Amino acid sequence: MIRTLVREIQKKQAPIVVGLDPMLDYIPSHLKKAAFAEAGETLEGAALAVWEYNKALLDAVSEFVPAVKPQIAMYEQFGIPGLEAFKKTVDYAKEKGLVVIGDIKRGDIGSTSAAYAVGHIGRTQIGESRISAFGEDFVTVNPYLGSDGVLPFVKVCKEENKGIFVLVKTSNPSSGEFQDQKIGERTLYELVGEKVAQWGEECTPEGCAYSNVGAVVGATYPEQGRILRALMPKTMILVPGYGAQGGKGADLVHFFNRDGLGAIINSSRGIIAAYRQEKYASYGETGFAEAARAAVLDMKQDIAQALG
């Protein structure tokens, strides 16, 4: 799957992933009004608004970006109907030719991680049948439980040609509380980064410069990005925190390799709620999808300039 992701990044000349984190606050009021009129102020009503919002966004941006990253928490908060909207979003994005990164941050002990892995990127054995439950292409994985929490995902990556991104240095303000702690000469995030590189060794497709085991490193920590880039040369880095969380184009250069590849930058709010920014206000609330498209094109230019 990493080969597909790299190819699509190159084809679309955009190392960009659009984060589909549909908080109700971001969804334009005409969509919410219509959804609530049809299904009430219920989990079903919220899920309907989410789905209509995502569909319009996917229609607007899919030709310009290689990938989308739905954040499952934003669907899970709406219960079963919300998770149905998640699944519909995954399916629709794949129909549009996009690579889908499920931002699920799962991680557990062996047999339980295996259940998450088959459920999200593999197929679940039921009697004689093997059935795909959620069907993402990549998922994000939490490393706190160590190798035996991560390797079941790696196993499914190999079997099904899928990929993962392991949390290494996250974009949030308190990520340093544990991740930056010094263990001898190294920090915890460096130790995790080394493990990511190791897990990736056995999961690199023939002739591909990158592995199916990627890493998450926040745009908000460019210096750590530089260190981790050197430590994990064959690792694709998924970089959240650009835009609304404060990461700037110029900070991103540290996350890329000299081949101009090796990182994919996520923006969520900055794109899907672009219509709420002064810069894109002229699109109006009903023009939210066109505003998102304009924000994607601006982001593409910002990154190209920074890398140029």
Place this chain on the structure above:
Amino acid sequence: MIRTLVREIQKKQAPIVVGLDPMLDYIPSHLKKAAFAEAGETLEGAALAVWEYNKALLDAVSEFVPAVKPQIAMYEQFGIPGLEAFKKTVDYAKEKGLVVIGDIKRGDIGSTSAAYAVGHIGRTQIGESRISAFGEDFVTVNPYLGSDGVLPFVKVCKEENKGIFVLVKTSNPSSGEFQDQKIGERTLYELVGEKVAQWGEECTPEGCAYSNVGAVVGATYPEQGRILRALMPKTMILVPGYGAQGGKGADLVHFFNRDGLGAIINSSRGIIAAYRQEKYASYGETGFAEAARAAVLDMKQDIAQALG
């Protein structure tokens, strides 16, 4: 909610939680056969088998234990139908008067953790309505992202009188890979344990000896249990790894305070698949629920002896 949990532990004289981790392998063949005949070898068929299994187990054990812990991965692997079975299990367990610990191991950056928190132990705001999506009483939380990944859960605990158990030292063989690393004089798990005690300070009900912020520490690491017990005197410890994972009754004494409280021991496979053990083979496959009940009573005795 911790007050309720402590009261139920005392009332039932059983610091025991039954892990509802319904792997298809554990489910007796007559239940699978009936479910597949009705709904096919599909996600729906698997979910139906899971639900029938759980319902019989809950009917058999609910009068003897204070709590159950459904492991959401085992439902999520069956997609939307699986998560519907999870929700039905939560609701039925609550009808039976049990405290429900959702073993979800979620954790993310602030706004995203907030979505998980309201979705699982709180209520999600939809227009003017606030709606419970999954409705567990406690959930497990992964601390890798630091305070701003955990505090949104603590906030919901305070608002809704619910609780969490934060992963500190997990029961799996490779848990030490990161958790045991030395940071100065302390290990990472000790650092996380100290934070758990801090987070809990603001979340302890008046006059209660325990806080709504608990910790997960594996029965497979009794020595670390002793250290953490001392470090977090007001923290309820959820202890997985008893039985099938190798933890023994005698090891458990370290996890309890002198008041005979402070820990709740989980057993999953050892109870719900007891019928597959030689000891309970006489119940047969169709007697799986009675075997589970017998295993609960034996576990209660084993722990009482160890603490006695």
